[in-house]
Amino acid sequence: MTASGTAVATLTQADVYARQVTNSVIAEGYTLSGASVSDVDTNIVKINTYTGLIAPTNTTVGQYLDGSALSFQQYYGYQGGAIQYGASLTTGKITQTNPGVFFYFSGASGSIKVADGMATEKLSVTIDQTVSLKSGSPVTASFGAVQNNIQLYQVVDANRNGKYDLGESVNTVSSKSYSITAASGDITLNFTGVAGSFYVASIKYDTSAVVGATVGKNPATWPTVNYQFDTLFKATKIETYTGGVDLAPKQPAPMLLEGDQGTGARAVSDAQIKHVLAAAICWWEDYGISGEQLAQLKASTVEITDLGHDHQGWWLGASCGSLITIDDDAAHHGWSLGLGDVARNKVDLFSVLVHEMGHVLGKTDADMGSSIATGERTMPTLPVTPGEGGDDHAAPGVPDADHMLALVGSQVAAQQMHLHMS
Ligand SMILES: [Zn+2]
Numbered sequence: 042m043t044a045s046g047t048a049v050a051t052l053t054q055a056d057v058y059a060r061q062v063t064n065s066v067i068a069e070g071y072t073l074s075g076a077s078v079s080d081v082d083t084n085i086v087k088i089n090t091y092t093g094l095i096a097p098t099n100t101t102v103g104q105y106l107d108g109s110a111l112s113f114q115q116y117y118g119y120q121g122g123a124i125q126y127g128a129s130l131t132t133g134k135i136t137q138t139n140p141g142v143f144f145y146f147s148g149a150s151g152s153i154k155v156a157d158g159m160a161t162e163k164l165s166v167t168i169d170q171t172v173s174l175k176s177g178s179p180v181t182a183s184f185g186a187v188q189n190n191i192q193l194y195q196v197v198d199a200n201r202n203g204k205y206d207l208g209e210s211v212n213t214v215s216s217k218s219y220s221i222t223a224a225s226g227d228i229t230l231n232f233t234g235v236a237g238s239f240y241v242a243s244i245k246y247d248t249s250a251v252v253g254a255t256v257g258k259n260p261a262t263w264p265t266v267n268y269q270f271d272t273l274f275k276a277t278k279i280e281t282y283t284g285g286v287d288l289a290p291k292q293p294a295p296m297l298l299e300g301d302q303g304t305g306a307r308a309v310s311d312a313q314i315k316h317v318l319a320a321a322i323c324w325w326e327d328y329g330i331s332g333e334q335l336a337q338l339k340a341s342t343v344e345i346t347d348l349g350h351d352h353q354g355w356w357l358g359a360s361c362g363s364l365i366t367i368d369d370d371a372a373h374h375g376w377s378l379g380l381g382d383v384a385r386n387k388v389d390l391f392s393v394l395v396h397e398m399g400h401v402l403g404k405t406d407a408d409m410g411s412s413i414a415t416g417e418r419t420m421p422t423l424p425v426t427p428g429e430g431g432d433d434h435a436a437p438g439v440p441d442a443d444h445m446l447a448l449v450g451s452q453v454a455a456q457q458m459h460l461h462m463s
Pocket of ligand 1: 294405411
């Protein structure tokens with residue numbers, strides 16, 4: 042059935058997807074006037090978005106063509122719909138991106154096809170990547186295309202209506218049948234098209250291509266960068282994905298000093314903190330983390346640098362993904378490195394490391410607090426995890442003296458962590 046004259050002025054791509062997700066209405070066409078909106082049975086696939094699509098990596102060409110693919114922004118809505126990056130406060134360089142890959146699909150409009158009256162034609166399609174700065178310090182790094190994950194598909198448009206219809210076949214074009222040229226993030230596919238078909242290209246992009254780019258040591262000026270992908274066919278832009286995708290910083294949440302900075306203290310060395318690292322890992326082992334989480338902790342990196350202060354206060358530690366950074370001298374108070382009593386005028390490194398490791402494991406400041414005073418030992422107050430490997434006398438809470446002594450012996454764990462001095 043067709044609901045004619047329905048008063049829908051313009052349907053955005055988000056509207057189309059939202060309606061499809063709720064199965065309330067299936068709409069044909071990307072820019073729609075009221076008369077062209079169809080209200081049909083939901084098991085009939087009939088969406089053509091007439092647009093390129095930035096999508097999560099598990100998206101298939103079939104989902105792109107029938108309109109059931111989720112956009113990147115929908116899929117990653119929980120992290121603001123952006124690709125997130127973390128950077129080192131020590132080097133000022135991007136250390137990781139999440140997710141590491143995404144897909145760009147183009148060709149649903151049916152525009153990539155042989156000219157009328159010809160049986161075959163040499164065709165060339167370019168995916169043009171544009172990098173533009175939205176805020177913060179400049180970054181111009183492009184995402185790299187994964188060469189062996191560039192794919193061309195042939196849609197046999199049986200009724201020649203320039204759209205994909207349910208039942209029409211979609212063939213993977215052998216990579217031997219086309220050539221790829223890549224230049225500064227742009228990809229061109231050259232191939233011979235046959236009449237009666239149109240073509241779809243998918244490019245897998247590797248976001249980790251920006252790892253190592255300099256964003257500076259001050260998180261307040263870490264940039265947000267927009268990546269736009271346009272499809273050019275016969276030198277004309279035929280498709281784009283409005284808004285592109287943003288690369289945005291994941292801001293480190295600091296553990297702060299309660300009170301004023303100290304009057305001066307020596308910076309710690311990596312050798313001086315190894316036993317505290319080992320004990321902090323053991324604290325989490327006792328808490329009952331899984332073997333996988335334990336491996337994650339041991340694979341994380343600890344950096345020692347001068348974290349200084351910002352409007353929030355003096356930074357003692359921070360973490361970003363699997364990178365933990367601690368201040369070199371505990372805001373000029375000096376670190377208390379003992380596992381027994383905490384030195385009265387110093388800051389307890391054990392507390393700060395347990396806290397930052399908690400972030401690596403996905404705990405938040407809401408679970409663990411976010412500040413500490415000199416002479417204090419504070420452990421996260423987390424619900425008891427009755428997991429395997431859990432040890433009933435230990436976590437949560439401050440371990441007792443005997444237990445701390447036992448932890449001192451286990452230095453093996455610390456040796457497996459990477460320590461970087463600045
Ligand atoms: Zn924190």
